[in-house]
Amino acid sequence: MLKARPINLAETNIAGLGTDLEKKLRLHAGDTESAWTGAGTAPGIKVWRIEKFEVKDWPKSDYGKFFSGDSYIVLNTFKKPDGDKLYHDIHFWLGLETSQDEAGTAAYKTVELDDHLGTVPIQHREIQSSESPLFLSYFKQYSVQSGGIDSGFNHTSPETYRPRLLHIRSVAIPAVKNGRKPSTTLTVREVPLSHKSLNSGDVFVFDGGLELIQWNGSKASGSEKVKAAEFVRKVDDDRKGLAKVVVVEESDDSTAFWNAIGGKGPIASPEEGDAQTHAKADKVLFRLAHRLSDNTGELKFTEEARGKVLKSQLDSKDVFVFDSGLEVFVWVGSESAPEERKRAMQYALEYVKQHNRPLDIPVTRVVEGAVSATFDASFDA
Structure with a gap:
């Protein structure tokens, strides 16, 4: 559990x-x-x-x-x-x-x-x-599975493997000027074992240990199908070729697949499956107007810019929160108090809560003089 x-x-x-x-x-x-x-x-x-x-x-x-x-x-x-x-x-x-x-x-x-x-x-x-593109860029293949250290995630053999449904998707990692080059990461995420997890734009794999069924959505790209097939082959290799591998298309009436995931049902459209985790908001820059004391004190932010935000608007004497729309940055000026560096992430959380931003939005702390191509590229100039 x-x-x-x-x-x-x-x-x-x-x-x-x-x-x-x-x-x-x-x-x-x-x-x-x-x-x-x-x-x-x-x-x-x-x-x-x-x-x-x-x-x-x-x-x-x-x-x-x-x-x-x-x-x-x-x-x-x-x-x-x-x-x-x-x-x-x-x-x-x-x-x-x-x-x-x-x-x-x-x-x-x-x-x-x-x-x-x-x-x-x-x-x-x-x-x-809700991982950031920078984080995903570190891995050619990125997977998240249920379980963990307290639940005993190691499986002794494919015969006793816990059935699961995996969402296979290629994520394009955009280039950043003077920084990250464009790349692609194959993400593998475990999703609920149900037709409600499916959408026509992606590929899914039912993993039953000794049975691997690749389900291709009708609008899934050819490259995504190929990468998913490579993933399935690797899983089969890890199990010494003992698994039965089957590939089915959305148009196929595969009784084995539908039975494996708990029954047939409506399939979401690619648009529903591709809904962005966070709707992009306006760029906005706030100056930290009042710092949290060790015990009490309300944290307040003063808006400095909205829509168009320039890096030159930062001030070394203060701490700023820069909401790029898809990521929240906290910038710590070189002349601000040393304690601000340790508390910067706490300030970001308070901003997210006060301004009703998604609680799982990526949050990044940057100190003045540090190198962050993603941070720099988020400004208008």
Whole structure:
């Protein structure tokens, strides 16, 4: 079973500073975190999973595989094309069924890793099913499955495999000027075992352990069908070729497929299946007008610009929230108080709550002088 208390999205930016959670973490980890040894010293991706307040290495063979009952930290270390200096993006990823303790631990440990790397990395909060393009760009294949550390996700054999329905989709990752090149990530997400999960624009796979049925929507692209077939072949290879593999089209009356997912029913259109997670809103820039005290105090934001937002409107003395419409950035000026860096993600959450933005929208903290091609590209000039 999954964990009994899934996360409260309204609290997923709080790093737990000064709380009982922080005391628990210090009790478990002591004054140093051994997981950070060597982290960020060379270009590449590093993934850790949170296990009972502790940071544990995630096997490289499983990079790109996540479980909805868990929380993870992902570190991307890179160099600019014209230099040798190392830069870092730190993402804490929260599954929708992770526990509040593990979500808080991931947020707290992200701040700790940020301190370890000099407090200049870019910090990102990622929520399952609403991941940023930057996060998805790290993986050629990205999958989210039900289960997690507390539910025993390891399956001993395909004969006893838990039946599941997988949504297979190619996601185009757009280019960013002076940054990310265009790419494609194959996403594999477990969805409810029902006809209500299907849509005509995508490919789905019923995985019954020794039976693999690829269902192609009538409007699915040829490249998506090919990539899904490659995924199915890899799953079959992992099971030593023991599985029976079947490919069916939406127009086929496949009794085996419909029985496997609980019965036949209406299929959603590609438009319904392709609905964007977050409707894009106007760009808006806010200045942090009143900071949270350690105990009390209401956080207020003063609007500086809307519609057209220029990077020159930022001021080194203050903290700003920049809502690009699809992502919320918190920018910390170089002359603002050091404590602002640690509390920046908390400010972002308060903005999201006060302005009725989607609670699972990607949230990113940027400090002045740090390199973030996505942040820079979001401005009008």
